[in-house]
Amino acid sequence: MSNAEIRPTTEADLPAITAIYEQAVRFGTATFELIPPDLTEMTRRYRALMDGGFPYLVAVRDGRALGYAYAGPYRPRPAYRFTVENSVYLDPSTHRRGIGLALMQRLISECEARGFRQMIAVIGDSANAGSIGVHRKCGFQMIGTHPSVGLKFGRWLDTVMMQRALGEGATTVPADE
Numbered sequence: 001m002s003n004a005e006i007r008p009t010t011e012a013d014l015p016a017i018t019a020i021y022e023q024a025v026r027f028g029t030a031t032f033e034l035i036p037p038d039l040t041e042m043t044r045r046y047r048a049l050m051d052g053g054f055p056y057l058v059a060v061r062d063g064r065a066l067g068y069a070y071a072g073p074y075r076p077r078p079a080y081r082f083t084v085e086n087s088v089y090l091d092p093s094t095h096r097r098g099i100g101l102a103l104m105q106r107l108i109s110e111c112e113a114r115g116f117r118q119m120i121a122v123i124g125d126s127a128n129a130g131s132i133g134v135h136r137k138c139g140f141q142m143i144g145t146h147p148s149v150g151l152k153f154g155r156w157l158d159t160v161m162m163q164r165a166l167g168e169g170a171t172t173v174p175a176d177e
Contacts, residue, residue, distance in 0.1 A: 004059040004066050004099055006106045011043065013058045016065035017089075018042045024089050029125035029157055031089075032150040054084065055110035059099050066094045069103035071111050074120050082117040082174060084166075088131070095130065104138045112167045115174060119164045124150065126158035140164040 009017065022036035037045070049056050049072050056070040067090035074083040086107055088100050111119060119140075123131045126145055140162035148156035
């Protein structure tokens with residue numbers, strides 16, 4: 001298991017988070033973005049999530065950001081307001097060390113505490129066994145695969161859809177419905 005500290009992200013963490021995401025965009029298939037956003041854009045995205053009351057977490061060890069995770073709106077229509085989509089990105093040197101799992105577990109707890117009821121994972125690249133495995137360990141169920149919906153690095157990529165109930169899930173209707 002990871003011995004990283006997981007805490008809420010601050011704006012001071014955003015340069016390191018921007019660098020982690022840049023690696024994912026340039027060399028990975030977990031995101032279908034093709035051009036890495038700069039610090040200004042990453043700050044705008046962070047603030048939008050904070051303004052919306054969503055959790056944004058960073059894993060840190062010895063003052064160094066190892067990865068981050070956040071939840072955001074699944075879709076913009078009001079009926080989706082209790083459903084979030086998660087994102088987790090790790091520094092490439094920290095894969096397979098339990099940091100992604102620890103971030104996901106804490107993200108799930110944070111979303112439940114905020115009253116969200118469903119979490120959706122849209123995993124880039126059906127060959128992304130690490131991400132699929134972490135989501136399974138966290139209780140996500142496979143919903144399906146959208147074959148060949150993204151084109152990156154000269155090849156067609158799938159997205160894998162997984163879902164997990166949060167808190168009471170769909171067994172009750174939230175009081176503020």
